[in-house]
Amino acid sequence: MSKRVLITGAAGFLGSHLCDRFIKEGFDVVGMDNLITGDLKNIEHLFKLPNFEFYHHDVTTFVNVSGDLDYIMHFASPASPIDYLKIPIQTLKVGALGTHNLLGLAKEKNARILIASTSEVYGDPLVHPQTEEYYGNVNTIGPRGVYDEAKRFQEAITMAYHRFHGVETRILRIFNTYGPRMRLNDGRVIPAFLGQALRGEDLTVFGDGSQTRSFCYVDDQVEGAFRLLMSDYSNPVNIGNPNEISIKDFAEEIIKLTGTDQKVVYMDLPKDDPMQRQPDITKAREILGWEPKVSRKEGMAKTYDYFKNLSQEELFKKEHKDFSSHIRK
Template identity: 50%
Template structure:
């Protein structure tokens, strides 16, 4: 890793960054990329859904600091900070079904506390929002100007509304108090370090295929998703942080496929003959999901570069090295399809 700083197009150098949720799936990859660029990283995580193994390789790195804290409570970081990346939140249907209040608090109190830290430090603040703010969209593909179609009291509402409120908090601090902020809306992201049993489609299908167990597909599998490899997502996050843009900006891969086709592709890449099993589809599961990334291309010069087969192959290799093919299947029905009630889900 190089010493120095990661420069930004807006003229600010990121010499030291705070990443809330930095031990999570996307957060840990962001921490890696920041360190590779020479920026020191302070990872703030309470390990509710984050994993110590995700950042264990950074433990001996003098440019990496781990702060075990819940961002829903006030927290501080000593020393200068140039950028605060707020990713802390349960992010899979499995997790926010089991931790609904924690999810709401991460979006409300956690965002406020991360903003306050950025304000004290004079740092740029990036909110990692989500395509879930569009709900079950009636506009396709989804463009940033679309307000969404969200059920405020549905089985996914704790996550959807937490992120919508987080966006409102962020925009308010920028417009009324002059904070330097940017909002990115992350679409479905996949890759190494996803938890096998987090209830999302890619890890569920891979662990089932590697174990030779039935691949569980919600409904008829015709609902669509657009999958972005984690390296591309992180590149988009950093492009937004380096810019002077306020957002919101969609970060995702516009290549759309059905969940059934995804299951077929995973099965083929795993060389599995496991049968496909169709299970009940959870409530409020979006029918369609695809980002319009025209704004990201125009103002950030960013677009994804990793194709699906390459990304899936890398992800399968990672899982194959860590998940024994004979391990019990502890995953739940997938396709962003964790059951609303949660009791049938098993913690990893």
């Protein structure tokens, strides 16, 4: 009999790729998403499959899934600055109430649950590269605090359910991940740069561009998540690509990749924007036998192919979703 997995945030960038992976592995997949930032086009190819079902549901309210569940992958959350700055309350709620609801469901179903945390728990780090033992440097009341603290609380309540209720839990700390199905105008570095290049605009770099990021291709991230879920390890694990690059140098790579002749323009650095971001993946290597396989050159070529095939309407439209009904004033 096939194992059954619930994937929240299923219509999002990472969630949709996880759905694909679990379908490929022969699982029965239950996708769940409230579609605030997700898009059904990311999973519409799965609707015809007998082993896929979809619930349009907000996990911050009571979550009920009939039948047995073996695994839960909790990936429901806004994940880009443009989203969590627009919907800060919803971001906090999905990290707190949503995680609480899904841990309760895992306890009821005797299911193993993996929660998607993030490198943002490290804030603007004073330790480099970042190990799982580093507690972070986070501004709790800054604009990014709604996302950072949602994820830090998420980790805390997950470990509480593990220790107090004996729930099988896994914590995935995701570093910058990219690939097809990212939203073009979601405010993250790669879709922002590619969108600007494809529209013939100058590339916007914040600060002096010396801040660094480490970009992991989505297939590698999904592989790491899958291995962690199937492991016996309950403490947090970094999954990311340790190949670090400055934002200024990355902008030059984008110009070379796209064959455009735009220049790089500089703007003020947003408050609390991390200056360094590089994962220490020693635990992933030792515990999961995982390390990234896809080079930035290969991954960016695939990602660029995806974006350059978008329609002109998609390329030039701005994010316009109305979040007002989801914000409690």
